[in-house]
Amino acid sequence: MRSLTAPELLGAWEAGHPHAAPGRALALLCSAWPEHSPGELARLPVGVRDSLLLALREATFGSRLVGLVPCPACGEQVELAFGVEDVRVAPVSPPPEVLSVDQEGHAVRFRLPDSRDLAAVMARSGGHGQRSLLSRCVVEASREGTLMDAGALPDGVVRAVAEAMEAADPQARVELATTCPACGHGWAATFDIAEFFWREVEAWAQRTLREVDALARLYGWSEERILAMSPWKRQRYLELAGA
Structure with missing residues (x-):
């Protein structure tokens, strides 16, 4: 470098x-x-x-x-x-483009946040709101096979997705x-x-x-x-x- x-x-x-x-x-x-x-x-x-x-x-x-x-x-x-x-x-491995979490009967497919997501969340809310960030990164969310809006995911599922993001991209939070x-x-x-x-x-x-x-x-x-x-x-x- x-x-x-x-x-x-x-x-x-x-x-x-x-x-x-x-x-x-x-x-x-x-x-x-x-x-x-x-x-x-x-x-x-x-x-x-x-x-x-x-x-x-x-x-x-x-x-x-x-x-x-x-x-x-x-x-x-x-x-x-x-x-x-x-x-x-040290990265665990190259992060995949799409990750998934199954929690509390919900299935969520999502990508990792990037600079575009941070900029959009900051412009809208002045901060790094977890739900706003997650909503931008969710590719698909469903409950018992029925598609749903990412904003309606329960808190426990949101936490599980956030933890999965952190595990896949550990340098993002130090x-x-x-x-x-x-x-x-x-x-x-x-x-x-x-x-x-x-x-x-x-x-x-x-x-x-x-x-x-x-x-x-x-x-x-x-x-x-x-x-x-x-x-x-x-x-x-x-x-x-x-x-």
């Missing part, structure tokens, strides 16, 4: 900035794999997408990840420091055992590589634009020339200029 260059990172940041989280994740993937169409990448199961994002993040920014998460008990900001290997989940040093509360903190990686890219882009602006004003260099320099070299010029 190669790292994204400075121009590619800025291009992905610019392309993804107007969009919600699923579109931003796709912008990063499109920059790394231009040989694939956006439609192809959007159809990847979420866990497969996140595996690629994790590998891309490691190649671009390294294997160490550090972030803050609020304690749900006291609100204290807790630092999480871990490695890529700590959140990389949790870290966390303990608050202030109050001692323990919980499983969800780690979302798409959100985490995007925040890093946004912070990097803002910092890089400031560097480009300073050097362009001082030396009259183009953005292309400045971005072609290594970060180390850019910093040396900024130090020499007292910026």
Whole structure:
């Protein structure tokens, strides 16, 4: 896996900035794999997408990840420091296009969620509602042989489908055992590589634009020339200029 260059990172940041989280994740993937169409990448199961994002993040920014998460008990900001290997989940096997669950007299055939589904659910409800997501992914649902609407499935069946999705695409849901040093509360903190990686890219882009602006004003260099320099070299010029 190669790292994204400075121009590619800025291009992905610019392309993804107007969009919600699923579109931003796709912008990063499109920059790394231009040989694939956006439609192809959007159809990847979420866990497969996140595996690629994790590998891309490691190649671009390294294997160490550090972030803050609020304690749900006291609100204290807790630092999480871990490695890529700590959140990389080995796939059980290539996920099939269609899976099935038989539960409580119901038979459900479904596919795994992808970026299109996440974007649609977020646009409609502002979140990742389990039932809304499931309704998009159900191919066919029936009760004792009679077809039915996916929205009418009982809660137990919905849970069974969600569990089957998670088992088939485990990278889609990653949790870290966390303990608050202030109050001692323990919980499983969800780690979302798409959100985490995007925040890093946004912070990097803002910092890089400031560097480009300073050097362009001082030396009259183009953005292309400045971005072609290594970060180390850019910093040396900024130090020499007292910026």
